[in-house]
């Protein structure tokens with residue numbers, strides 16, 4: 108738990124789930140797959156703010172192919188830990204994705220509600236192709252009818268923070284993924 112103590116968060120975090128080294132190794136693996144799959148094609152990475160900032164930045168730099176990057180901000184969560192099921196666009200893409208090869212880059216799929224909404228929204232803009240890369244996937248996502256082409260880690264059904272993921276806007280800057288101690292969020296993952 109040395110890394111936890113480094114940021115003085117020992118009391119808030121229950122454990123380190125995925126270390127910085129494991130994250131970086133997985134990002135390199137995903138990047139190699141994406142490089143191979145999109146060879147010779149013009150790829151647009153669409154990052155979902157704010158959680159995907161870290162994975163997007165590291166993934167984009169691990170890719171050998173030149174890519175474009177754009178961002179969307181949607182909201183399906185308040186400051187709590189439960190999906191409301193209601194998705195709002197807070198910031199739309201700057202790019203017209205018609206005819207483009209689009210890869211959505213997400214931090215985490217939980218119920219899959221956010222992503223399935225995003226997929227149908229982006230699909231209606233007629234991209235040449237549309238795929239998803241999610242760093243983390245929780246068990247419930249298996250029930251969602253969503254085809255995620257690239258998945259980093261399947262994780263247990265616990266509330267996780269770090270590497271872009273927040274609880275009430277905190278912990279995003281942790282370089283690892285940790286589980287939050289139940290006393291911090293009231294025990295409801």
Ligand code: XMP
Nearest residue numbers: 190215216217218219220221266267272273
């Ligand atoms: P759904 O349920 O729609 O949720 O797939 C996806 C979005 O919910 C947030 N989310 C989390 N954020 N720790 C977080 O910091 C978590 O354990 C967690 N689970 C879901 C996240 O914003 C994701 O895009």
Ligand code: MG
Nearest residue numbers: 155158159214
């Ligand atoms: Mg997110």
